[in-house]
Amino acid sequence: MWRRSASFILEKRQLQQQQQQQGDTVTNADSRPLSPSSTAMAAENPNPKISLYYQTRAAHHGVVTSDWLDQSKAAAGGHPDGAVSENYVSGGEDDRKGFSVVDEFNNWRKQPDLAEAVAAIRSLASVIRSSQATTMMELEIELKKAADSLKSWDTTSISLTAGCDLFMRYVTRTSALEYEDFNSAKSRLMERADKFGDISYKARRIIASLGQDFVFDGCTILVHGFSRVVFEILRTAAQSKKLFRVFCTEGRPDRTGLRLANELAKLDVPVKLLIDSAVAYSMDDVDMVFVGADGVVESGGIINMMGTYQIALVAKSMNKPVYCAAESYKFARLYPLDQKDMEPALRPIDFGVPIPSMVEVETSARDYTPPQYLTLLFTDLGVLTPSVVSDELIQLYL
Amino acid sequence: MPDVHSLVNDFVIKLKKRKIEGSKATAKQTVELLRSFISQQRLPNSNQAAALIEAVRAVGENLIAANPVELAVGNVVRRVLHIIREEDLSLATAAVGGISLADESDDDDFEQDDHPVLSATAVAAAARSSLRPPSLQTLLEDAPHAAAAPHPSSSGGDSEGKSKSADKNSVTRKLKHNVIEAVNELVQEISTCHEQIAEQAVEHIHQNEVILTLGSSRTVMEFLFAAKEKKRTFRVFVAEGAPRYQGHALAKELAARGLQTTVITDSAVFAMISRVNMVIVGAHAVMANGGVIAPVGLNMVALAAQRHAVPFVVLAGVHKLCPQYPHNPEVLLNELKSPSELLDFGEFSDCLDFASGSGSPLLHVVNPAFDYVPPNLVSLFITDTGGHNPSYMYRLIADYYSADDVVVKRKSAS
CATH class of the missing domain: 3.40.50.10470 (Translation initiation factor eif-2b; domain 2)
Known part of the structure; x- marks a missing residue:
């Protein structure tokens, strides 16, 4: 008879050990057992335990548990500035105006009537607006970086990723952009992005x-x-x-x-x-x-x-x-x-009642x-x- | 003009009285009627396509309302509307191409003022986007054509803009001609769809196979004949298709062509299905989700086929392709036929008598004409363009109909 092995017990034990180690060695960062990608994640997202996407959803939809309220307050208050600007510097961007796409995104996102993808596209538009690029290629690269940092800021939001991809595709694909001079192309991109809110509303x-x-x-x-x-x-x-x-x-x-x-x-x-x-x-x-x-x-x-x-x-x-x-x-x-x-x-x-730590x-x-x-x-x-x-x-x- | 109107009225009455049998005949007569309607339609100088569309649509609405169950009417009307749009578009793009006929149409210059603002490219783009089904690709770029139309026109349209609107005018004279040409092709397509479908028979029917069909469909008959002509030997089980027993006629025809034929009752389908290699049936209409409106009894056959993993193949000409979804098919898209097909009135007149007893008869007879076969039971559609999966129907529909017509029709006609 086939039986599932009890490996999950083993796995859990290993995980606990790892966590313990992590707790011990949290001061010397280079010996962390986590993979580099996940450490980067942790640096960007202030609280990887909670999906940012669902945090905003809960905030929008009004029915919020007390626990949630604290979380979102904390999220709205302290984190974004500190964590984000750090991320931005580490990403090799020069934030000459103190502009950050993630901040922008979070601002848009707080509006309850705005779809996630609209927020994403609007924040990409503001990247274009504040960009000092002089060629299309430069702008594209800048946008790409911004989109990547947005995506990694909240990996749990699918429409954020999809919205970024869609806009990037539009930027690279639209043939009309190739024949225009850079400034009008830029303004056209921004105009399209601003219109996207309407598109989303119309779609609904x-x-x-x-x-x-x-x-x-x-x-x-x-x-x-x-x-x-x-x-x-x-x-x-x-x-x-x-x-x-x-x-x-x-x-x-x-x-x-x-x-x-x-x-x-x-x-x-x-x-x-x-x-x-x-x-x-x-x-x-x-x-x-x-x-x-x-x-x-x-x-x-x-x-x-x-x-x-x-x-x-x-x-x-x-x-x-x-x-x-x-x-x-x-x-x-x-x-x-x-x-x-x-x-x-x-x-x-x-759950309304305290859950024992074993569970x-x-x-x-x-x-x-x-x-x-x-x-x-x-x-x-x-x-x-x-x-x-x-x-x-x-x-x-x- | 009165001539066409009387033609239309005749046809409406025929449809109402259910004088026309079968979706192919209906489709063909509809398209021929529309052709003569278009050819006699007098068009205004400006905006011909829109006027023509409006006129055809008005007639189409009448026809659809006359017999809403015969979906082929609506399909053909939509096809014709789509043809008009397409021809209009191709003329517009031809105008952009710069086939300059400006000189000879100078006399019509007054008309220029009507639409001088739109550049040719913008017109073409707008038309194209209305023809093309919306897609993710156009999600972002759709509006800019309309919004940014002044931009390109200022750069390149100066010389072209003038010649174009004049040009367009002369070109639209050709519109009617082109539309009729295209409608003729549609007539041709509908009348030859049998052969087109039958040509594919050899690819599907193999040596010594057993085919099951229910009732009688001209398309299925031709399909089987075509396979026979290519020297395939196979057996056909024909379920008789109560209550009209058209299967009997089919069996006779098949036997006359030298095909091994077995007639079975409808209730024997499940008993025989395990010996069958393939079920081939005709359809009344194919819906946008890949579901089929088919002669009554086919859902049972489809379920039996699924149970025994027998491929269930539906043959349908493209005029049967309906761009609507069966929201509530059993109720909305069915028709109750005369009970005399089921019961002999003489024998049952006692229990059917309204005068006896409480006033309402104790015996009821319901004789629905159609079944709805959900898409997951259909293995393959064979149309004149080839074999398709049920989930692929939406693409054919996007090719054959424009999105505007579907919605407008539905609102006004049903």
Whole structure:
């Protein structure tokens, strides 16, 4: 009989030893057991234990635990300046004006209505604005550096990476730029970047009008977590006088479902709250599942808030369609093979009671839903089957 | 003009009364009607394409509303609209190319004022972007063409701008001609799609295979004939296709051509499927997600085929390709046929009698015409352009229809 070996006990023990060593030798940096890349990471990201992406999300979505509040306060207060400028110097940039792309990004990011990719592209635009490059090549290199430092600042945000990639692609690809003189090319780039906010807003509107067609009278929709696009779809459907009800999952640990339920109740849409574990129980009554996405990967699968995968599995086994709403700038060049094949986005979970130190807690914030569990994707490029995603990405990047 | 209108009305009535059988016949008649409509349409001097599109769309709406179940009508209307857009675009780009005909169109100079501001490149780019489905690539660059249009025109458009708008004018006279030319090609395409599909038969049907089909489809018949003509020997199981039993007719035709044919009842499909190498069927319409609206009973065949891992191949001409999604297919896109196909009225008249008992008959007869086969049950589509995966349908649709028409139609027509 096949048995899983107990190696995980061994691994844990080794990890603990390592951590102990690390604690001992934290003063002499060169003997650290960590790999160079991860040390660099630690230097940039003030608190690698927590995903910055989810920190901002939680801040935006308003439902915040006390623990979270402290974290985000700390993040908003002390870190960015110290950590970032350090990073900037180490990156070989001359910050002659004290300008930092990461700061810029964090500023944009704090605006609750702004999508992550928009923040990324705007901050890249401000790199162009403050740049003193005189040739296109120079500018490109500068942008590349800025994009890289942005990406490594928060490796957990997929739309940040995707947004940076998209803009970089635009800069290198657009043929119109080649024929213009440098200044007008530069101003055109900035103009495009500033317009991107509108594009993102328009994308949401397009998705909403596409998606609301799928809502029919008398249907029951299960929604997981809070996604602005999904909310927009539901709002559009409600405004066009469709009669439907919504089941919201609670969305532990940041309980984003509560906020969605709140907002929907304001629109007079019948809402029912479920705890996350009641999904299978109530799937019988559900006609379709709507989810958002943090990122759409090349396979056509999505990376989304923890729990999406199991909802999709349940829906599939009961033959219910799963629709995912995501703007096309969330298409990312990733190909996760399984759940662990991604940069983990960690976030603290408040259990309400103290957890003994012996007990481990799974703090990963998101999971990967493979494409075979998704029925259709609503994007601003139209209603797509999951296999179209790779097609689009290949067209753009090859 | 009244002549065309009466033609349109005749056709609408025919559609309403379900006088036209089969999507191919419908598609062909629709496109021929639209052709004569376009050829008799008088066009204004300016903005011909838009006027033509508007006119065709109005007629198309009527036709679609006359028989919303016959999706081929809508498909053909959209194809024609797409053709008009395409021809308009190619004329615009030809104008940019600088085939200068400025001299002979001087008399029309007054018209120039209508659209002198837009440079030719901007027009072409805008048109192209409306034709092309949106993609990630155009996400960032889409708007600049419109926004930055004044830029390029100031650099290069000075001399060209003037000649172009004059040029465009004369060129648009050709629009109608070109559109009709292209519509003729479409007629040709629809009438030859059988042969195009049948040509691929040998690649799919191999020696000594057993093929199963349900009901009767002209496309499937030609497909099988083509394989037979290429000296393939194979057996065909024909499920009779209740309640219309078109399978009987198909079996007769096949046997007459010397094909080994076996007729089975629809309920025997599952029993026989394990002996079958491939299921080949026709379709009523193919939806954008790769799902199929097919004659009733096919979903059962598809499920049986999946159960035994038998390839389920659907033959469909491109006029059956519908750019819509089956939001709620069983309800919206189905049609109930006459119960007389199922039951003899004489025998059952007692229980069907409204006058007896409580007033409503105890016996109901439901005779739906179509099934929806979800895309995951379809292994392959064979169209006149070749074999395609269900998930590839969106690309064909992007090639054949422009995104504007899909949305507008859906809003106004359904």
